[in-house]
Amino acid sequence: MASSSSPQRLFHLLSLILLLFAFCSISESSQFCDAGIGYGESCGVSSSSSTKLLIKGGTVVNAHEMEVADVYVEDGIIVAVRPNIKVGDDVTVLDATGKFVMPGGIDPHTHLDMEFMGSGTIDDFFSGQAAALAGGTTMHIDFVIPVNGSLLSGLEAYEKKSKKSCMDYGFHMAITKWDEVVSKEMEIMVNEKGINSFKFFMAYKGSFMINDELLLQAFKKCKSLGALAMVHAENGDAVYEGQRRMIELGITGPEGHALSSPQWLNFRKRLEGEATARAIKLAGFVNTPLYVVHVMSIDAMEEISKARKSGLKVIGEPVVSGLVLNDSWLWDPDFITAAKYVMSPPIRAAGHGKALQAALSMGTLQLVGTDHCTFNSTQKALGIDDFQKIPNGVNGIEERMHLVWDTMVESGQISVTDYVRVTSTECARIFNIYPRKGAIRAGSDADIIILNPNSSFEISAKSHHSRSDTNVYEGWRGKEATAPSLGGPWWL
Ligand code: URP
Ligand code: ZN
Ligand code: ZN
Numbered sequence: 001m002a003s004s005s006s007p008q009r010l011f012h013l014l015s016l017i018l019l020l021f022a023f024c025s026i027s028e029s030s031q032f033c034d035a036g037i038g039y040g041e042s043c044g045v046s047s048s049s050s051t052k053l054l055i056k057g058g059t060v061v062n063a064h065e066m067e068v069a070d071v072y073v074e075d076g077i078i079v080a081v082r083p084n085i086k087v088g089d090d091v092t093v094l095d096a097t098g099k100f101v102m103p104g105g106i107d108p109h110t111h112l113d114m115e116f117m118g119s120g121t122i123d124d125f126f127s128g129q130a131a132a133l134a135g136g137t138t139m140h141i142d143f144v145i146p147v148n149g150s151l152l153s154g155l156e157a158y159e160k161k162s163k164k165s166c167m168d169y170g171f172h173m174a175i176t177k178w179d180e181v182v183s184k185e186m187e188i189m190v191n192e193k194g195i196n197s198f199k200f201f202m203a204y205k206g207s208f209m210i211n212d213e214l215l216l217q218a219f220k221k222c223k224s225l226g227a228l229a230m231v232h233a234e235n236g237d238a239v240y241e242g243q244r245r246m247i248e249l250g251i252t253g254p255e256g257h258a259l260s261s262p263q264w265l266n267f268r269k270r271l272e273g274e275a276t277a278r279a280i281k282l283a284g285f286v287n288t289p290l291y292v293v294h295v296m297s298i299d300a301m302e303e304i305s306k307a308r309k310s311g312l313k314v315i316g317e318p319v320v321s322g323l324v325l326n327d328s329w330l331w332d333p334d335f336i337t338a339a340k341y342v343m344s345p346p347i348r349a350a351g352h353g354k355a356l357q358a359a360l361s362m363g364t365l366q367l368v369g370t371d372h373c374t375f376n377s378t379q380k381a382l383g384i385d386d387f388q389k390i391p392n393g394v395n396g397i398e399e400r401m402h403l404v405w406d407t408m409v410e411s412g413q414i415s416v417t418d419y420v421r422v423t424s425t426e427c428a429r430i431f432n433i434y435p436r437k438g439a440i441r442a443g444s445d446a447d448i449i450i451l452n453p454n455s456s457f458e459i460s461a462k463s464h465h466s467r468s469d470t471n472v473y474e475g476w477r478g479k480e481a482t483a484p485s486l487g488g489p490w491w492l
Contacts, residue, residue, distance in 0.1 A: 058096025104138025109369030135398035136481030273299025370396030402478030
């Protein structure tokens, strides 16, 4: 079971105060967009149907409590949550007895329709969101990638891409180079566009990576804007060197991605820990909060743990692949099988996932993302002769809710209330959309899912909703989860 210690609660309070600083601009802005239901609807249309709906007799779960109650919804907004609500004949009634009625999942980390490593992710804002809804996720936050370094051009491009949306979404901004123009554009993002979370890359040398000198400038800028700095923490120079060594040794297959340096030194995972520590120190030096995305290794998690214990405001986001998979797949003799597991930072050896699960259950890590960044077999085959050219990324937007349930709740590592916290509420709090999202309470959006704990189905590329022809969670099990007020039922 998870528990929050007092220092962690204090941290939540402090980070909330800090992040609420920017709330006014966010709440009136376009960072979080109500998308229309269905393909082709544009941003700004109400997300929910106008039907009146009563969800009866389920166990309503919030991050802090659960109770058997009815939930009454009108025009996409929760109107009342209490036992024995009486309604007229014009209301659709759903019996949720024996099921959990919970806030829909919010995925803090996705890449839909992203150009990356000479290719483009196969899921766009329609197929990716359809997959999300099918898996009980009702909102996600995607990363805008600048165009030739320009944040404004990048946002313009993503506004077009996201017109296909069928559910609510928000944007973080990735920063892929640093200069005065970018610095000024960050001001525009925060003050006019409502985007106040920025991801900096300490890896992908030669493309997205920025060095420490620039990272420090960027962190200072985040602090001055009251924005949240996010990092992809890997030592990009050393990763590059390690990859070069692998190629020199003639190791060109996907296993080279995990090795990138002699395995007995376990070198590459250390490069994540080193970069995490460095980013934490630089953010601490500037005294600005830090959000570490896709925490994949014990080393990185321990750095976050140390920092939090010392009072620094650091948030750690594990992703589903890091929690439940291990790197053995990268040694599969079949290239396509192995290549589908290539992502960065790499999926680690067995043992890291278990440690990350424990850290999530103890509150050392706070919320679970997916880094959904999907390429099909043909796209992955770009790296058939050289693992460095395999487009990095795995699926997860559809599977996250199932795998966190299966791995964390079914195993008894976290409670059902903590499940809601790590899959929904914490994300809503950190990114200033709580309690509109992340809660089942009067006044909140009716982004509700009903999860049947007694159901079971097998995850497979044959039946999933992503456009990819592969699935890294093939054979894992999920629960039936529906989103009744969002045009569902989205039966799995
Ligand atoms: O392999 C990954 N993670 N692909 C997406 C880009 C990123 O670094 O998040
Ligand atoms: Zn990243
Ligand atoms: Zn990512």
